[in-house]
Amino acid sequence: MDLLADHLVRARATEAVFARTVAEPPWGLRLGGSTQLSVHTVVRGRGYLWLDTPGSTVELIPGSVTLVRGGPNHYIGHEPGAECLEPEEFRARHAQIDPGENPQATVFLCGAYQFSGDVGSGLLDALPQVMTLSAADDDSLRDVITLLSRELVRTELAQQIVLDRLLDLLLVLAIRSDFRHSATAPRWYRASADPRLGAALRAMHETPAHPWTVPELAAISGLSRAAFARVFREALGKAPLQYLTEWRMTLARDHLRADDLTLAQVADAVGYGSPFAFAAAFRRHHGHPPGNWRQRERAAADTSLFTNTHPADKQ
Known part of the structure; x- marks a missing residue:
C-alpha cells in the first residue's frame, strides 16, 4: 500500500480535460476558479500567469509546468495584465491560427482536473495556490514534459489517449515533487516515510474496516504501545x-x-x-x-x- 497512490486513486484524479492552443500577441485568457486544479505548460514561446492579487505573476516558458489550485480566477496572457477574454471568445478569436505561419505565436496547453470527494480535497488543500515546476527539478518530470511537448506539435493517431496518459503522469509527478520538497506536505505523507509509523499507516489505509487496536498497530510498527502512541501523536497531531x-x-x-x-x-x-x-x-x-x-x-x-x-x- 502506497499512501500517495491510495489518495490519488480514491480522489479519482484519472481524467483530464485539456486544450492545445496557438495564440498570436496580443492575447489573454481568463479561467474561472471553479476548476479544482489547472495545469499549464508552454510548448513554444512564452506567456505569463497571474491572479487578482498583486505580486502573483509567474512566467510560463517551455520546460516548466504551472499548477493552479481552484478558488480565485486566474489569467494567462502574452504579458502581465493583458486584456483577457472568456474561453469561448478566446477560442473564436484564435481558432484558425497555424503555429507554422507565425514564429511569434505562443503554443500552450491548458489542462483541468476535477477531483472527487474529501480525499481529493485533502490533496489539493496541501498544495500551494500556484506551483511552478521546472523540468530541471526532476528527471522524470523532464522526460514527461519533453514527450508532452513533442506530442503537442504534431497530429498522430490515438493522440488523445497519449495526451491523457501523459497528463496523468504529469499530475502525479508534480504532486510527488511538491510533497517531497515542501515543508507543508500532509502529515500522513511525511509520517508514511517514517520506519516507525509507515507500516501501521499503510495497514490502516489498506484495511480501514479492520477492528484495529493500539497494541496491534504498535506490534506492526515494532514498538511498545506507549512508544507507538507517543510517536504517532507527535507525527500526526492526534x-x-x-x-x-x-x-x-x-x-x-x-x-x-x-x-x-x-x-x-x-x-x-x-x-x-x-x-x-x-x-x-x-x-x-x-x-x-x-x-x-x-x-x-x-x-x-x-x-x-x-x-x-x-x-x-x-x-
Whole structure:
C-alpha cells in the first residue's frame, strides 16, 4: 500500500480535460476558479500567469509546468495584465491560427482536473495556490514534459489517449515533487516515510474496516504501545484511533456522495459492525445522520451541476 497512490486513486484524479492552443500577441485568457486544479505548460514561446492579487505573476516558458489550485480566477496572457477574454471568445478569436505561419505565436496547453470527494480535497488543500515546476527539478518530470511537448506539435493517431496518459503522469509527478520538497506536505505523507509509523499507516489505509487496536498497530510498527502512541501523536497531531476514525469518516463521506451503497454496506466498508453503530458515529462527527447528510449533499451537487458549467469543458 502506497499512501500517495491510495489518495490519488480514491480522489479519482484519472481524467483530464485539456486544450492545445496557438495564440498570436496580443492575447489573454481568463479561467474561472471553479476548476479544482489547472495545469499549464508552454510548448513554444512564452506567456505569463497571474491572479487578482498583486505580486502573483509567474512566467510560463517551455520546460516548466504551472499548477493552479481552484478558488480565485486566474489569467494567462502574452504579458502581465493583458486584456483577457472568456474561453469561448478566446477560442473564436484564435481558432484558425497555424503555429507554422507565425514564429511569434505562443503554443500552450491548458489542462483541468476535477477531483472527487474529501480525499481529493485533502490533496489539493496541501498544495500551494500556484506551483511552478521546472523540468530541471526532476528527471522524470523532464522526460514527461519533453514527450508532452513533442506530442503537442504534431497530429498522430490515438493522440488523445497519449495526451491523457501523459497528463496523468504529469499530475502525479508534480504532486510527488511538491510533497517531497515542501515543508507543508500532509502529515500522513511525511509520517508514511517514517520506519516507525509507515507500516501501521499503510495497514490502516489498506484495511480501514479492520477492528484495529493500539497494541496491534504498535506490534506492526515494532514498538511498545506507549512508544507507538507517543510517536504517532507527535507525527500526526492526534492519537492513532482518532486518526483511524477520521479516515473512516472521510471514506464514509465519499461513499455516501458517490456510491449507491446502502448504509449497511457503507458501515461494513468503513469498519462499523452495524448501520446503527455507523449512524451514531457519523452523527457525532457531522451533526446529522448519514442518510440525511447523503440527501443534502447529492441535492447540492445536482444544483451545482445545473447552474455551473465547468470552464474546461468548453476548451
